[in-house]
Amino acid sequence: MKARxxxxxxxxxxxxxxxxxxxxxxxxxFSGVNDARAGKLIELDLADGxxxxxxxxxxxxxxxxxxxxxxxxxxVA
Amino acid sequence: xxxAVIVFPGSNCDRDLAVAFEKAGGRAPEMIWHRETELxxxxxxxxxxxxxxxxxxxxxxxxxxxxxxxxxxxxAAERGVFVLGICNGFQVLTETGLLxxxxxxxxxxxxxxxxxxxxxxxxxxxxxxxxDHGESISFPVAHHDGNYFADAETLDRLEGDGxxxxxxxxxxxxxxxxxxxxxxxxxxxxxxxxxxxxxxxSAHGNTDGRRLFDGIIEGLLARA
Numbered sequence: 001m002k003a004r005x006x007x008x009x010x011x012x013x014x015x016x017x018x019x020x021x022x023x024x025x026x027x028x029x030f031s032g033v034n035d036a037r038a039g040k041l042i043e044l045d046l047a048d049g050x051x052x053x054x055x056x057x058x059x060x061x062x063x064x065x066x067x068x069x070x071x072x073x074x075x076v077a
Numbered sequence: 078x079x080x081a082v083i084v085f086p087g088s089n090c091d092r093d094l095a096v097a098f099e100k101a102g103g104r105a106p107e108m109i110w111h112r113e114t115e116l117x118x119x120x121x122x123x124x125x126x127x128x129x130x131x132x133x134x135x136x137x138x139x140x141x142x143x144x145x146x147x148x149x150x151x152x153a154a155e156r157g158v159f160v161l162g163i164c165n166g167f168q169v170l171t172e173t174g175l176l177x178x179x180x181x182x183x184x185x186x187x188x189x190x191x192x193x194x195x196x197x198x199x200x201x202x203x204x205x206x207x208x209d210h211g212e213s214i215s216f217p218v219a220h221h222d223g224n225y226f227a228d229a230e231t232l233d234r235l236e237g238d239g240x241x242x243x244x245x246x247x248x249x250x251x252x253x254x255x256x257x258x259x260x261x262x263x264x265x266x267x268x269x270x271x272x273x274x275x276x277x278x279s280a281h282g283n284t285d286g287r288r289l290f291d292g293i294i295e296g297l298l299a300r301a
Contacts (some may be wrong), residue, residue, distance in 0.1 A: 010280060013226060016186040037129060065136055065172065067179040073200060 001046050002076040003055055007064045008039035078297050080106035083150065085141040085156040089276065090127030090163065097274040098124060101290035111144040117268070121297050122159040123150055127272060137180060137222045138168030147173050154264040159203060159293055164220055167258075167268035176259050176268045177235070178227030184251020188221040193271060194246035195257055196238055199239050203296025204267045207288035213246060214285040216271035223270040225252035225259070235259060242267055244249075260267030 009015050018037040025033045042063055046055075055073055064071040080098045084091045091108065098106045106124065116123070131140035141147065147169065154160045154175055162170040168210065170176045183189055192215050200210040208214065227235070232253055235241055243258035250270075258269030273286030 014181060014184060014224065016182045016184055016224075016251075020186050024155075061141065063135070065139065065179055068173075068181065 001048050001050060003044045003046060003050075004074040004076060005042040005044065005059060005063050006039060006072040006074070007012055007042065007059075007069050008072075010039060010070055053055050078102045078104060078121050078294060079117065079119050080104070080124065081109050081120050082106045082124040082126055083109050083111060083124070083146055085111045085128070085130035085144065085169075087130040087132055088126050088128035088165065090165075090272065091124075093272075093274045094124045094126045094163065097277050097286070097290050098122065098222065100277060101294050102229040102288070106248045108284060109146060111141065111146045114145040114149060116146075116149045116153055120153060120158060122161070122293055125150070125160065125162040126168050127164030127166060127264060130165055130169065133165075133222070136168075136172070138165055138172045140256060141165070142172030154261070154266050157263065157265050159296070160291070161204065162266070162268040163272055163274065164218075164223075164270055167270055170266065170268040176264050177231050178225055178253075178259065180222050181224040181226050181251075182222050183224050183249075185219070187207070188219075189223065189250055190217075190219040192217050193249050193257075195248050195271065196244045198241045198244050199260065202237065202242060202264045202267065203293050204260075204289055205242055205292060206295065215276070215283055216273055216286060217275050218226075218249060218271045220250070220270055223250040223252065225256045225270070227253060227278055232256075238262065243269055243271070 015037045022036040059071040082091050082095050095106050131184045168180045195214050196214045197208040240260045242260050245255040271290045276283040276286040
C-alpha cells in the first residue's frame with residue numbers, strides 16, 4: 001500500500017522559503033499571488049496492512065517536527 | 078576529565094571541537110561514531126558538533142537525533158554529564174527534545190556567515206561561568222537554519238528561568254527574542270548556534286570562545 005504524507009509548517013511559523021517563492025512568482029509577472037508557503041510531500045511504499053497507528057507514529061516520531069509542523073496522511077489504494 | 082565528540086555522517090566541525098576540548102581539558106576526546114549504542118561510563122562532557130549531518134535531509138539534525146548514539150547521549154545528560162551542542166549540534170539537541178524549541182530557516186532566507194555580537198545572559202551555568210553577566214562577546218556564525226523558534230509560553234518560561242544563555246546583540250537570523258543559546262532545566266546541556274570553538278586562540282583573531290571551554294573544565298573540577 002502507498003501513503004502520501006504532507007508536512008506543512010504550522011501557521012504562525014515564519015516561512016522564508018515561501019516568501020522567496022512568492023517574490024519570485026511576482027518577479028515573473030504573476031500579480032495575483034497573495035502568499036506562498038512551502039511544505040513537503042513524502043511518499044511511502046508500505047507493506048499491506050500497515051496500521052494507521054504505525055503511520056501516525058512515523059509522522060510524529062520522524063517525518064514531522066510537531067513543534068513547528070503539521071502532517072496529513074493520504075492513503076493511496 | 079574525559080570527553081567525547083559525536084560524529085555523524087556529514088558532521089564537519091567535530092575536529093575543531095575536539096581541539097577545543099583538548100586545549101581546555103588537557104586530553105583529546107574520544108570521537109564517537111553515530112552507530113555506537115553506548116558511551117563510556119566515565120565521560121564527563123559530550124560535544125555534538127556542527128556540520129551538515131545527513132545532508133540536512135528532512136530537517137537539519139532530524140536524522141542524527143534518531144541515531145542510537147543520541148539515546149546514549151540523552152541517558153548521559155539525565156545523569157548530569159555536560160552536553161554542548163553547537164550549530165548542527167543545537168539542531169540535533171532540539172530534535173531529540175533535550176532542549177525545547179526548533180531551529181527554522183533564517184528569516185532572511187540566506188546562509189549567514191560572519192562574526193556576530195552576543196550578550197551573555199546567564200553567567201551561572203558551567204558553560205558561561207567565566208563570563209560576566211551582560212558581557213559583550215563576539216563569535217562567528219555559519220548557518221542557514223539558525224532561527225530559534227518556540228511558542229510564547231516556552232519562551233517566557235526560558236526567560237523566566239534564566240535558561241537563555243546567549244542572546245544576539247544584533248539582528249542575525251530572526252530568532253525569537255534574539256536567542257542564540259539555550260540551557261536545559263538542570264543547566265548541564267547547552268545548545269547554541271554560534272561557534273565558540275572557532276575563537277579559542279590568538280591565531281583565530283579572537284579568543285572569546287576559550288572561556289566557555291575553561292568554564293566547563295572548572296565546573297567539572299568543582300564537582301570532583
